[in-house]
Amino acid sequence: MPTSLTINGKAHQVDLPDDVPLLWVLRDEVGLTGTKFGCGVAACGACTVHINGEAVRSCQVPLTDVDGPITTIEGIGTPDGMAAIQQAWVDHQVAQCGYCQSGQIMQAASLLAEIPEPSDAEIDEAMQGNLCRCGTYPRIRAAIHAASDKMKEV
């Protein structure tokens, strides 16, 4: 039986077994490839999306457990209309290979929603599940602080 999902404000019907993780529904069924596959065991954070506004590892959420609207990196902003956090990422030239950055941004967006002005310790706590093999952490930290400042102005 098809499952109804709301992704980035749009309704989708998918016809897949209940146990298929949300990650693979997004990537291979809906065609939203901004959310990345890194490990499949919630150890790297590359697949982070929001469900009901909360950051989750989409590789660990079976289709049947999705219980609210989903936001992916594509729903945060677009190249022509970037969100403040994405602009901060560009301003600080954060990405290297860039593969982990969708997940980093989704995790950071969820942190800023919860704690608008995070300390370095709070950033450490929130971001330590998101692995980057290129070593972009100092610029991620700077971009989170910058996005926090920007969002305060609004």
Place this chain on the structure above:
Amino acid sequence: MASIGKILRRTFLIGSVAVVGGVAFGAYKVRSPAPNPLKPGQGQAALNPFVMIDQNGVTLFAPRAEMGQGVQTTWAALIAEELDVELDQVTVLHGPAAAAYYNSAFVADGLPGKGYDTSDFMHNLGEALGVIGKSLSLHATGGSTSMKDGFIRMREAGASARETLKQAAADQLGVSRDQLKTQAGHVITPDGSKVPYGELAVAAASVDPIEAELRDPTTWTKLGQNLPRLDMVGKATGTAEFAIDVRLPGMKFATVRRNPKLGGGMVSFDGNEAKTMPGVEKIVDLGDGIAVIATNTWLAIQAAEAVEIEWEDAPYPPETDAIFQTLAKAFDGSPNSTMRDDGDVDTLPDGATEFSADYSVPFLAHATMEPMTAVAQLNSDGLQVWTGTQTPTFAQSRAAYVTGLETEQVEINTTYLGGGFGRRLELDFVEVAVKVAMAIPGTPILTTWSRQEDMRHDYYRPGAIARMRGAIKDGKAVLMDGHLATQSPTQQAMERITGMAGAGPDKVLVEGFFNQPYAIPNYRMSGYISDLKIPVGFWRSVGNSHNAFFHDTFMDEMAHAAGRDPLEFRLEMARPEWDVAARVLETLRDMSGWTGKTPDGVGRGVAFAYSFGTPVAQVIEVVDEAGTIRINKAWIACDMGLALDPGTVKAQMFGGMMYGLSAASFGEITFADGEVEQFNFPDYDAVRMHTAPQVDIQILETNRFMGGAGEPGTPPAAPALGNALFDLTGKRARTLPLSQHFDLLV
């Protein structure tokens, strides 16, 4: 973009056949070129293989793999600096696999010699030999070579295209070329009006290419600056396309499962149960494993795990201990190379104190964030492949060999790479995807390796053992005699690519071992090659990755044995040998406020390594926090001669160090029953946000010849951390990873 796609498609069909005709320049004027792979259509002009212009604008080709090092931006900037175009007004593409995109710097790096003592003659010889890369179709990214390779050639490409466009305008206007100027994609006429390059493209195509002097660096407006990276918006919005993101109509999704006893074959498999699982379309026999093609990657992975397989044994000892015993046996034979043999190491100088230590380091995986992936589609007239590869022409040849097609019938589309680190120099993921595509002709199929498959089927950084002997006299090292035993990634790769075993002295094996810039009168460094059959490959900085740990840790041990400050000890021996190295150490000393003393609970270590033409020195500071040790701060000083984009260089220096710190802290691939025991990131972790140090980086620009940036940050990281932990605890670790010896914060 559609027109570019068509051009590239046509290009691959034509391949190495000369494509001169229409408005194309067949010839790239500099140094009798390989054929121009760009075949322009109506109203377009390809002024050389790196610049194409049509009514819609300028397209620059940066045929180097973008794996995070920012190469496409800096490469395009080299052309743009001379061509006078703004990077936000042009399209930058990787381009097809082509001999014209050969890497001229690889061959030069293979010349004998230590590197830092290069004479002008040797440097020029390297430049001249660079064209060998063209005859080998060596279209490749690696070895920290891109800027050395492109620095002159790409500026020449831009300058030549600029002057040719000016000549076309001069002919039209009836003025002389030197009355014209160029600015931001336009030729400026004597009366100040502007003619867009696009309007001149077709006329320029019939002008003979013009050679032009390169501009004085003091007039540069792009090079030497922090430029916004061209891939940044895409990577911040999830729209940058990696191979795993390629989507085509009718696409299927596959995964692979091969023998975990590496190099062993498959006795039999039973896919009857897997075949009935949801979404499964086909089970493919790969010879040494199987692939499952399905409607969804996850469904393919589930089915692949359900296939019953009987594997053959591995062609190497099944347990880690026996593997290292086999490695050590290489010392019983004669050395493959002794590239440094100064003075007499067999005689202990009068009054000197002898000292020795043995070290070993484990096998390591690359663990790129994007696992191995490739898309392939086999049609009646050819094969298309989309993948993140560091070696497009080799991938093309391999795909042609596997399918039986002509090379010209294989099109390689190089996407962004979700991390490279040397892993994507290999061809296995291309070969697997091509075999999968052959199972359902006409259908595009994305083959994605699970993380477990990726971790357990790498071409690993080989385990290595060193036996070091030294002597100290009057506070100085007077003798150093190093013996290294390991596998040779170069010889294995030669055999994988050419079918013939590599032979002769292997310089890559002993890089970082024999060529460190220290004045030690009796100095011999030998490398021994083990014929162990574990698949090994090029791991960021390759031989330097283990040799810097051996060489520099031993240097630190000698400094302490001599009762000397470890930084001053190195500096004193570097000064007479190479002033550039000495300046790097002095800069590091000053920027880190090095005193040789640290408060209780704080430890500092220094390390130095010269690799890929660039000397790098690092200080690492560790702190003891209630028994747990955290890496708190790092300082890096380096000198690659000219930093074409300082922001990118700093990111590479820090990133390289972080890659080294991750491996030094936690990285270890071990074997049981012939299989790799690590499956995923929980078994093979890396430095994370909360365990990463703050960093301060200084770039010097005094080196006579340009050095690399992508790898030289990695080698000093392991010894710097080990030396810092010794300073903190008094305990010397001679094996890695360090988490086995110390309670490091995780």
